[in-house]
Amino acid sequence: MVTSAKHHLPNYGVFDEYRYFVPGNVVPVVRTAARNSEPVDVAVAICEDLWQDGGPVTVARQAAASLLVVPNASPYERGKSDARLALCQRRAAEAGAPLAYVNMVGGQDELVFDGDSIIVAADGSLLARGPQFEQALVVADLDLAAAGAAAPPGDTRADARDGTTMTIRRLDLPGGPPAAPQAPPVDGPVWPRLSELGEVYAALVTGVRDYVTKNGFRSVIIALSGGIDSALTATIAADAIGPDRVHVVLMPSDYSSGHSVSDAEDLVKRQGLHARTVPIAPIVAAFDAALRLEGLAAENLQARVRGMTLMSLSNAEGHLVLTTGNKSELATGYSTLYGDSAGGYAPIKDVPKTLVWDLARWRNEQAAAADQDEPIPENSIIKPPSAELRPGQLDTDSLPDYQVLDALLDDYVEKDMGAAELVAAGHDPEQVERVITLVDRAEYKRRQYPPGPKISAKNFGRDRRLPITNRWREPRTRLPS
């Protein structure tokens, strides 16, 4: 058995590897036989070893390896697959050998691994590429340089060029593939790439599918409001586990518009979901009789009665509750704790509102292109967003337009800009002040939010870790909601 330990330990973003591991300083170089029975030397580097300068890649060249194999559990992020190919090409050149990059597929809590395995030649040309978000066996014959004069098994020292000295451990693994010099070489397949929106959507579907199935759930339940967030969430769920395993609940209140119910019913019909209606007015009235609530407390009460109804049905019937909040909402705290934020998994929590619309349109276009019914009612996409917690309420009553908001949130949350930088970048100073305050104050809500698939460079969860109690600004009264 060949064991190998990662040399470069990532400790940023979602990674905490300094907590659990010590870095390895050995590069195994395994001598085995090629198809033509010539000896070849295969070196191994692991995941982060490819992303950092020096280390096993440098050592592979010093060891004159015929091939560098790189096993990975590298989580998906938007745009990462382009960076990945360029990186493989650069490292293959540094190693002076073809490079096989092998990545895991599937979801685990907030991480989604996207596959996208890659084989490049030493000159950087792409030889084979696996699919994204799907398991596949990628087979390719490679032209490998024959190993030099038989280096005896044993250890030699190498300069890793990152300030450390590593050990080259030469091992013999007799055998290799069956000698078949007469069979024609197999060209590696190159799977087509997903579009920019297609890969985000696939990541969300993979995250949901694997959270549900790996945790032993048979079905999910979702509150359907007629709005775009719950419509997209239900569509993702149906694509992930099939519409027959998706249960939705319509919970109209006195403030729900007529189109809320009809748009939700339209979606149910298009996708063939299990639907039921639970009117919340009598339950809200019972609370109100006991507590006499007004204003924000009364608004939140409706959201919480809905959350409780979902949880009760989950307890009674075994469904996983999917939460429908998006990243813009999570950032600004526009959600009710234990209300619309209640649930076990949050499929679109890392998706800003503008991207929610883009994905909904993209999904409908895919259906249209395949001559299928569009799964999401057009009205859910085009109507102005509202939480419908009071008469005539619109998101834009208290938030900037989502195009403006999302650009600002991206700069503040993902790019870590401070107030002065945000203003210098062209954001309106009043909006900057207001939005920063909203984001900072909502940390306590995010802390209790369920996990959901990461698609951005900085998600709320493992990436962005901030204290609730802080002195970034003057203390002020904060109300939970």
Place this chain on the structure above:
Amino acid sequence: MVTSAKHHLPNYGVFDEYRYFVPGNVVPVVRTAARNSEPVDVAVAICEDLWQDGGPVTVARQAAASLLVVPNASPYERGKSDARLALCQRRAAEAGAPLAYVNMVGGQDELVFDGDSIIVAADGSLLARGPQFEQALVVADLDLAAAGAAAPPGDTRADARDGTTMTIRRLDLPGGPPAAPQAPPVDGPVWPRLSELGEVYAALVTGVRDYVTKNGFRSVIIALSGGIDSALTATIAADAIGPDRVHVVLMPSDYSSGHSVSDAEDLVKRQGLHARTVPIAPIVAAFDAALRLEGLAAENLQARVRGMTLMSLSNAEGHLVLTTGNKSELATGYSTLYGDSAGGYAPIKDVPKTLVWDLARWRNEQAAAADQDEPIPENSIIKPPSAELRPGQLDTDSLPDYQVLDALLDDYVEKDMGAAELVAAGHDPEQVERVITLVDRAEYKRRQYPPGPKISAKNFGRDRRLPITNRWREPRTRLPS
């Protein structure tokens, strides 16, 4: 200005310093004047630099420092203050100089800093010690060795004996204390130590007080059941911010025993809290009419109606909701998500049930010793624990005795023992299997639990970080509750 960067970066337990900092390799040695106008050299090490071998402590000796000053933000853990004194004594000997250990006081989210500043002589004798969990100015005159021949300001290299080379940066800070050789030297005060239970209680009070006040809340609200968890939580809150800022709600259901209400009322009267009663039966009935719930779903519903009632009163009146769950409950998942787990801060989430009883008894004894009324009704301490979610329900119906359970949880959660080790340590094999399963399955609930003060070596939160989705055991159906 003298700046200094920590050399040893902790990245375990609650610490993530490799994410944010790079280690410093400079030890500032500041030449200043003692009271007798002699020159003295003061070296600086920071927090973790004291806990690890080598580094600034070693360098302080090479620099022949007259005094080693160690500023700290070192979070409280049970028993740490004894370890701290022994450590200071050992490091002073290594540095060959008196050592002043200065620690922060106060709470921030789940961390509580306990003060306990210490001055020891080079021979390890204790010269001064500040109070625990209280700010204080600790003044002491020390016998410091005069600095050697004037070393000119500038950098020299030193072997840190931890595989690194550090720089000694000599700085001049003219002045020092007013020369007053005629005044008699001041002996350092040594504050009395808190008892083992006294320091835990003080940590909980500090955590609650600072979460409330630093986040701008004026009051808290707590569901009072008559049981020991909510009784202790309310008592901690009253001690932290005064009984006049503590609001409690009695929410009896059909399954509440007579003593539940009378014990809760007794506590309210003893402590002078603001109390009100909200009968939950009509609200539960309204849900029931809409959903027809039975079994677990019906039990959880009661807990959620209580949680929602608290959140509604919080929204309406601005109180922070304090959650009353203990560590044994959190470990085994014996709580209802969005029910009794609802709230902004969880004062006893790191306190196992057996310690809850110990603290309640200790608090009553303190009152008795001071000739005050005991704050906690004896009946809340001695009655068998029950969630009262169905007729005659007792915790022991489905959990082992808490003495047995807490010992097992301590070995599994805090000491990280595996199943075989637990059995070898003398725990009953069936209980081991059952409790491990409970703990592993409850991770999703813990993920959504509010923060609370850490008092153990391994709290649920920043210390113990585990995935929800895992393959430690075979997949099985899991119901959220």
